Amino acid sequence: MLTAHKIKIxxxxxxxxxxxxxxxxxxxxNKTIKEIPHSPYQIMELYSVNPQEINHIFKDTTQxxxxxxxxxxxxxHPKDSVAVCKLPEEAAPTEVPIEIILxxxxxxxxxxxxxxLADWFGIEQIRCSIDTADVYNPKVIQASMGSFLxxxxxxxxxxxxxxxxxxxxxxxxxxxENIYTYNFPERFSLVLGNEGNGIRPEIESLLTQKxxxxxxxxxxxxxxxxxxxxxxxxxxxxxxxxx
Amino acid sequence: MLTAHKIKIxxxxxxxxxxxxxxxxxxxxNKTIKEIPHSPYQIMELYSVNPQEINHIFKDTTQxxxxxxxxxxxxxHPKDSVAVCKLPEEAAPTEVPIEIILxxxxxxxxxxxxxxLADWFGIEQIRCSIDTADVYNPKVIQASMGSFLxxxxxxxxxxxxxxxxxxxxxxxxxxxENIYTYNFPERFSLVLGNEGNGIRPEIESLLTQKxxxxxxxxxxxxxxxxxxxxxxxxxxxxxxxxx
Numbered sequence: 339m340l341t342a343h344k345i346k347i348x349x350x351x352x353x354x355x356x357x358x359x360x361x362x363x364x365x366x367x368n369k370t371i372k373e374i375p376h377s378p379y380q381i382m383e384l385y386s387v388n389p390q391e392i393n394h395i396f397k398d399t400t401q402x403x404x405x406x407x408x409x410x411x412x413x414x415h416p417k418d419s420v421a422v423c424k425l426p427e428e429a430a431p432t433e434v435p436i437e438i439i440l441x442x443x444x445x446x447x448x449x450x451x452x453x454x455l456a457d458w459f460g461i462e463q464i465r466c467s468i469d470t471a472d473v474y475n476p477k478v479i480q481a482s483m484g485s486f487l488x489x490x491x492x493x494x495x496x497x498x499x500x501x502x503x504x505x506x507x508x509x510x511x512x513x514x515e516n517i518y519t520y521n522f523p524e525r526f527s528l529v530l531g532n533e534g535n536g537i538r539p540e541i542e543s544l545l546t547q548k549x550x551x552x553x554x555x556x557x558x559x560x561x562x563x564x565x566x567x568x569x570x571x572x573x574x575x576x577x578x579x580x581x
Numbered sequence: 582m583l584t585a586h587k588i589k590i591x592x593x594x595x596x597x598x599x600x601x602x603x604x605x606x607x608x609x610x611n612k613t614i615k616e617i618p619h620s621p622y623q624i625m626e627l628y629s630v631n632p633q634e635i636n637h638i639f640k641d642t643t644q645x646x647x648x649x650x651x652x653x654x655x656x657x658h659p660k661d662s663v664a665v666c667k668l669p670e671e672a673a674p675t676e677v678p679i680e681i682i683l684x685x686x687x688x689x690x691x692x693x694x695x696x697x698l699a700d701w702f703g704i705e706q707i708r709c710s711i712d713t714a715d716v717y718n719p720k721v722i723q724a725s726m727g728s729f730l731x732x733x734x735x736x737x738x739x740x741x742x743x744x745x746x747x748x749x750x751x752x753x754x755x756x757x758e759n760i761y762t763y764n765f766p767e768r769f770s771l772v773l774g775n776e777g778n779g780i781r782p783e784i785e786s787l788l789t790q791k792x793x794x795x796x797x798x799x800x801x802x803x804x805x806x807x808x809x810x811x812x813x814x815x816x817x818x819x820x821x822x823x824x
Contacts (some may be wrong), residue, residue, distance in 0.1 A: 373802050405801040410706075410823035451810070458806060459680035460798035518821040554820050559616050561726040563701060567694070567813045575821060577797050578761040 340385060340406050348410040348422065354472045361425045363474035364410075367417035368392050373509065377487035379423050385410060386419035394419075398556075404454075412476035425474060431465055431492045431499075435525045437494055438578070440466045441541050442532035443565065445501040449473065450481020451566035453531070457485035459573045464489060465548055467496045467541075496529075500544040503527060507546045509537050512569055514548030517575045583628060583649050591665065593652040597715045604668045607653075610660035611635050613727040618619035620730035629662035630634060639664075640751045647785045649695040655719035664729075668717060670730050674708055674735045678768045682750075683737055684784050685775035686808065692716065693724020694809035700728035702816045707732060708770075710739045710784075739772075746770060752780050753811055757791030758816045767785070771815065773808055820823070 347365065350356035357363050362382065365371055374381055376380070381396050387407055389399040400417075407416045420493045438456055443449050456464055471478055473491040482489075500507050506520075509529035529545065530560055531537035551571050553560060563571070591607065593599035597608050608614055615638055617624055622645050630650055632642040642662075650659045679712065681699055686692050690716045699707055714721055716734040725732075741748050751765075751774035772788065774780030780788070794814050796803060806814065 407729050451807070452808070454804065455810070457798050457800065457803045458796055470607070486801060488798070488800050490802070511730070550754075551817070551822075555700050555731070555820055557700065559619075559727060560700045560731070561697065563697070564694070564815075567698070567810065570810045570813050571817035574794070574817045577795075578818060578821065581798065 340400065340402055342412070345406075345409050352412055352476050354475070357425055357472075359475050361533070362422050363425050364412065364476055365423055365479055366411060366413055366419070366476070368419050370487070371395070371419055371421045373484055373487055374421060374423065376445055378426065379422045379487060380426075382424050383417060383422040385422075388418055390418050405426055413480065416507060429490055429492060431463060431490070431494065432463070434463045435461070438460055438464045438569070439500065439527050439529040440464060440470045441496060441529055441537050442467050442528065443470045445533055446471050446475045446477035447481045448533065448564070448566045449475075449477045450483075450486075452569050453478070453482040453489050453491065454485040455490045455566070455573055457469050457482075461573075461575050462490060463490045463497055465499060466491060468493055471548050474504045499545065500527065500529070500541065507544055508549055509542065509545040509547075511516070511537070511542075511545075511548035511550060514550040516552050516573055517549050518552065519551055520547070520575050522570045522579065526578075528570055538545070583643065583645055583653070588649075588652050591663070595716070595719050600668055600689040600715075600717050604725075605665050605667050606722070606740045607655065607719055607724055608666055609654060609656055609660050609662070609719070613730070614638070614662055616662045616727055616730055617664060617666065622730060623669075624664045625667050626665040627662060628665075631661055635662055656723065672733055672735060674706060674737065677704070677732070679707045680702055680770050681707045681812070682743065682770050682772040683707060683713045684739060684772055684780050685710050685778070686713045686773065688776055689714050689718045689720035689811045691807070693721045693726075693775065694727075695812050696721070696725040696732050696734065697728040698809070698813050698816055699732045700725075702820050705710055705733060706741055706818055707734045708742060709734060709736045709765075711736055740787065743770065743772070743784065750787055751792050752785065752788040752790075753787075753815060754780070754788075754791035754793060755795040757807070759795050760792050760815055761795065763790070763792055765819050765822065766823065771819075773812055776808055 384396040385398045386392050389401045393399040459543045506523050506526040627639040627642045628645045629635050632644045636642040653663050706755050749769040
């Protein structure tokens, strides 16, 4: 049963503080929830308007009304089910040939979209600065469309890491080498910066190569591409050489 | 002065019916508004919390309070100014070497992002099916980040057009030729389909080439890329040959 006390706890999970207090986070929608058993994540509770569609993956599924689901969902248009998952212990980063480094990405939609891109391109790991949006924020989980289940996202002092890695460190910049003529190395870290301020100076000083997506339109008034779109275009170009 | 009657009219401009009735649409934020005089668009009224910053481009700028601005803005966090612009007569499409065709794009954010991409890559024209989101929807204008000023967006029967053009007609599909090995022609129309349903069958039958962004990740569970991200990656690849 979905008690008032339980609703209050679940509603608090949009804040990191409460996710850590209760050691829980939410995943919404049967499509993604059905993939959880094939991932390292663990469902603790499952609420659904149609339990018969989902109880094969979690036997104690609780039936809720659409009104109750709306109370615990963070979506404007709630889906069929909400899974309450155990917040995992943070995994240790591993050595991977190509990894993404996020320097202060704030928008949950951007982080979710970048996780989805990493999954599409088979990039297994994203290292985030401590001040990057939290992967277990419901908006990030939502925007990742299930890809958070397959891409490892770790938080650490990225300046410390980048100062010690032997891999080339690439970063997007307005004045870098054209991505279409640059010869990408076999192994590297790709740094993407904050939405408003870009890569911060102490990280920029650790880049071994700045790269740029050239603008083909003639107007100087054209805004820079959004960081998640820039990530998609750069990854598209990197992987074109592997096609 | 911003009368209650005026506020009511401006608030109605999120609906196409009222944009057409009053022949007006809104543009928000000084950065974009300052570009309007260099575009084919015309400012009819201008409301600003800081008229001194913007009245060099429109002499009858009306000073408004932050509270008044909030009433006429469609943004969650209103910017400095709101310009009321004249809805232009729809421009006739022209012949351009590379154009984008949208088949039923519904999400205003996707349309705005695709307009921004077209501007970045120097694509001058987007032809939309009649049921595609309206370019003068405030969310589209916002997401385009000023690029609507430079990219011509026309609405027409795209089946009729595609059935009569001599240009190759490319379309994204799950089972098409790999964009990284496909040799893009000099001139073509690139068709992108609806968010949920893709390109509709009667348009699909008019494609001369289906193209696909290959998935490099191994998981079959990975969701297809969002249509605006797919557009960015395809355009990135098309223009890589021109770099």
